[in-house]
Amino acid sequence: MIRINEHYAKLQASYLFSTIAKRVNEFQAERPDASVIKLGIGDVTHGLPTACIKAMHKAIDEMAVDASFRGYGPEQGYDFLRDAIARHDFSERGISIQPEEIFVSDGAKCDTANIQELFAQDLRVAVPDPVYPVYVDTNVMAGRTANCENGRYAGLVYLDSTEANDYVPAPPSEPVDLIYLCFPNNPTGATATHLQLQAWVDYAKEHNALILFDAAYEAFIRDDSLPHSIYEIDGADEVAIEFRSFSKTAGFTGTRCAYTIVPNACRAFDTAGKSQPLRPLWNRRHTTKFNGVSYPVQRAAEAVFSAEGQAQVTALNDGYLANAALIREKMSALGYALVGGENSPYIWIKTGQDSWDFFDRLLHDAAVVTTPGAGFGTCGEGHIRISAFNSHTKVVEALDRIAKVLG
Numbered sequence: 001m002i003r004i005n006e007h008y009a010k011l012q013a014s015y016l017f018s019t020i021a022k023r024v025n026e027f028q029a030e031r032p033d034a035s036v037i038k039l040g041i042g043d044v045t046h047g048l049p050t051a052c053i054k055a056m057h058k059a060i061d062e063m064a065v066d067a068s069f070r071g072y073g074p075e076q077g078y079d080f081l082r083d084a085i086a087r088h089d090f091s092e093r094g095i096s097i098q099p100e101e102i103f104v105s106d107g108a109k110c111d112t113a114n115i116q117e118l119f120a121q122d123l124r125v126a127v128p129d130p131v132y133p134v135y136v137d138t139n140v141m142a143g144r145t146a147n148c149e150n151g152r153y154a155g156l157v158y159l160d161s162t163e164a165n166d167y168v169p170a171p172p173s174e175p176v177d178l179i180y181l182c183f184p185n186n187p188t189g190a191t192a193t194h195l196q197l198q199a200w201v202d203y204a205k206e207h208n209a210l211i212l213f214d215a216a217y218e219a220f221i222r223d224d225s226l227p228h229s230i231y232e233i234d235g236a237d238e239v240a241i242e243f244r245s246f247s248k249t250a251g252f253t254g255t256r257c258a259y260t261i262v263p264n265a266c267r268a269f270d271t272a273g274k275s276q277p278l279r280p281l282w283n284r285r286h287t288t289k290f291n292g293v294s295y296p297v298q299r300a301a302e303a304v305f306s307a308e309g310q311a312q313v314t315a316l317n318d319g320y321l322a323n324a325a326l327i328r329e330k331m332s333a334l335g336y337a338l339v340g341g342e343n344s345p346y347i348w349i350k351t352g353q354d355s356w357d358f359f360d361r362l363l364h365d366a367a368v369v370t371t372p373g374a375g376f377g378t379c380g381e382g383h384i385r386i387s388a389f390n391s392h393t394k395v396v397e398a399l400d401r402i403a404k405v406l407g
């Protein structure tokens with residue numbers, strides 16, 4: 001008899017952003033005249049940088065000719081891209097990461113979801129609350145939790161991120177084995193200092209734990225004192241895997257390209273307590289289950305690191321950050337406490353009201369889509385997240401409408 005994975009029955013009926021899309025579609029069906037402005041899911045809206053488009057066109061032309069055609073590429077990514085990442089993102093910042101430690105993929109969402117299959121079943125897993133739902137749902141699917149009660153899965157350790165700790169949780173008092181961290185944070189937009197990350201690295205060493213560090217939003221950091229990578233912290237290469245993405249950095253949400261760093265020094269342990277390197281395991285998984293990102297997309301990603309690409313990407317992200325500054329200004333003027341939006345495209349707003357009701361009110365009365373905080377965890381109740389990803393004109397219009405409804 002074919003049987004299902006019953007752990008799926010523990011999940012909420014649908015993924016957060018699917019639930020939101022359904023509510024928006026229902027509203028749009030009721031009110032076809034309403035011009036909905038989307039500041040919900042963090043999806044970029046501007047065209048790709050021209051440096052990327054030029055590189056992609058050239059690569060497509062190469063694919064049309066037998067002499068330069070490419071079939072299967074290396075599953076881990078072409079050397080030209082891994083070299084460019086190692087140089088630009090790491091060695092130019094004084095961090096030693098070798099190209100062989102970089103695994104190119106089609107998304108940080110997939111990588112943060114898939115990485116947990118390298119680890120044992122009976123781990124103590126710590127997740128922030130609020131949290132990017134992928135970290136939780138994939139561990140539920142894998143059977144590492146019991147049922148969800150009052151918004152929390154028994155078996156997970158939740159790291160409350162609240163006003164009291166400036167939305168940056170400290171290591172727990174109890175020992176855990178696997179820790180998910182994301183900075184700049186999705187959803188709160190909070191950032192972590194060197195000292196805060198050092199505390200996590202020290203904790204991971206002390207407890208033989210591993211940190212999964214999601215740095216998908218590092219390109220939005222403008223404060224030079226903040227770390228862009230966990231590998232800026234001494235000893236992190238032994239205890240942390242880092243996830244990066246071109247999605248938000250360079251507008252690749254629909255183009256798909258990301259990368260995961262598994263340093264040679266990074267380790268986990270077998271049942272005998274013997275240290276085992278994780279890079280060969282991820283390499284084995286990646287080569288078995290993944291066939292590489294397409295050649296034209298990797299060429300487009302490489303172009304992000306050219307001088308022209310860097311100037312265009314910075315301008316793109318500065319534009320989104322200008323939206324974020326405006327959202328901060330207008331929502332503060334309406335009397336709401338908030339964080340994020342300075343080194344991050346997300347603004348986390350304390351409404352003190354039921355977050356789904358608040359979301360519905362903004363959708364129905366302002367035709368503006370946000371994300372209800374409760375969708376990210378129990379600590380998200382009483383908050384909404386506003387994303388800065390849209391055109392400046394639409395953000396201005398959305399904020400005018402919100403001010404009319406809430407003002």
Ligand code: MLT
Pocket residue numbers: 040041042043109132186
């Ligand atoms: C978000 O809005 O939280 C992100 O866009 C989701 C994602 O990157 O998958």
